[in-house]
Amino acid sequence: MYQILAIHYSPSSGTCSAAPNVSAVFIFGDSLVDVGNNYYIDTVAMPMSPNEEDLGFENYSPPYLNPNTTGDVILKGVNYASSGAGILNSTGSVLGAPIHFDQQINYFAKTRQDIMSRIGASAAQQLLTKAIYFVAIGSNDIFGAEQEILQTLYNLDARKIIVTNAPMVGCTPFERDVHSSRDKCVDFPNEVAKSYNSRLKALLQELTTNLTGSIFVYLDAYAMSEDIFTNYKSYGFDNAEFACCQVIGEHGGLVPCGNLSRVCSDRSKYVFWDPFHPTEAVNLIMAKQALDGDINYVSPINIRQLINS
Numbered sequence: 001m002y003q004i005l006a007i008h009y010s011p012s013s014g015t016c017s018a019a020p021n022v023s024a025v026f027i028f029g030d031s032l033v034d035v036g037n038n039y040y041i042d043t044v045a046m047p048m049s050p051n052e053e054d055l056g057f058e059n060y061s062p063p064y065l066n067p068n069t070t071g072d073v074i075l076k077g078v079n080y081a082s083s084g085a086g087i088l089n090s091t092g093s094v095l096g097a098p099i100h101f102d103q104q105i106n107y108f109a110k111t112r113q114d115i116m117s118r119i120g121a122s123a124a125q126q127l128l129t130k131a132i133y134f135v136a137i138g139s140n141d142i143f144g145a146e147q148e149i150l151q152t153l154y155n156l157d158a159r160k161i162i163v164t165n166a167p168m169v170g171c172t173p174f175e176r177d178v179h180s181s182r183d184k185c186v187d188f189p190n191e192v193a194k195s196y197n198s199r200l201k202a203l204l205q206e207l208t209t210n211l212t213g214s215i216f217v218y219l220d221a222y223a224m225s226e227d228i229f230t231n232y233k234s235y236g237f238d239n240a241e242f243a244c245c246q247v248i249g250e251h252g253g254l255v256p257c258g259n260l261s262r263v264c265s266d267r268s269k270y271v272f273w274d275p276f277h278p279t280e281a282v283n284l285i286m287a288k289q290a291l292d293g294d295i296n297y298v299s300p301i302n303i304r305q306l307i308n309s
C-alpha cells in the first residue's frame with residue numbers, strides 16, 4: 001500500500017532527456033496516487049498528495065474531477081485515482097463512494113474522446129500511444145479483473161503501462177496493531193501479497209507478448225519496501241514500525257490520521273506517516289528506484305528507459 005510518485009515530465013526541469021517521447025501521463029489507483037479527486041465526492045477518505053517537485057518534475061497530472069481539468073490541460077494527462085478505490089465496485093464503500101476502477105476507466109474514455117474532439121483522431125492516437133499510464137492496482141481485491149482493466153486500457157490506445165504490485169502490507173502499523181504483533185511484521189498478509197505479485201508479474205509478461213506494441217512495466221513495491229524495512233537505518237530512518245501521525249494503537253495503527261492525532265517531531269525519520277501510508281521520505285526513495293532502478297525493483301525496464309522507448 002505504497003504511494004509511488006507518478007512522475008510527469010516538464011521540459012523546463014531538464015530532468016529527462018527524452019521529453020518528446022512522453023506526451024502525457026494518465027494515472028489510475030487509490031489513495032496511494034490520488035491527488036485530489038476525493039475532495040469532490042462524498043467520502044471520508046481524503047488523499048495524500050505526492051510531491052513530484054523534489055524529483056525535479058513539475059506539472060502534476062491534475063485530478064479528473066477538478067473543474068479546472070479541462071481544455072488544453074487534459075493534453076498533458078489526467079489523474080483518475082480515488083482514495084479507498086479498488087477493482088471491485090464495492091471496495092471502499094464503507095468510506096463513502098470512491099471512484100472504483102471501472103469508473104476511472106470510463107472517465108479516461110471520456111477524456112480520450114475529448115482529446116480527439118480537440119486535436120483530431122490521428123493526433124489524439126499519437127498522443128495516447130506515446131503517453132505513460134501508471135496503474136496502482138494493489139491487492140485489495142481478488143486477482144482476475146486486472147487483465148480486463150489492462151486490456152481495456154490497451155484498447156483505448158494505451159501502450160506504455162506501469163503497474164505496481166502489492167508491497168509488504170503485513171508491516172504496516174495497521175496490520176501490526178490489528179494482529180497484536182509487537183516486534184515483527186504479520187506473515188499472512190505478506191504471503192498473500194507475494195502470491196498475488198507472482199501472478200501479476202506473469203500476467204504483465206503475457207500481455208506484453210500478446211498485445212502488439214505494448215510494454216507493461218512491473219513495479220516491484222514489495223521488493224522496494226522489503227529493502228527499506230530491512231535496511232531502514234542505512235536509509236536514515238530511526239523508526240520503521242510506528243506511524244508518525246497516530247491516535248491509538250501500540251504502533252498508532254488503529255485510527256487514521258486526523259485533527260486529533262499526535263504527530264512526531266521529525267517525520268523524515270519515520271518510514272510510516274499513518275497506519276497505512278509511507279512518509280514522503282520513503283516515497284522519494286521508491287520513486288528514484290522506479291525511475292532508474294534495475295530489474296530487482298522494476299522490470300523488464302525502468303521508467304526512464306520506458307520514457308526513452
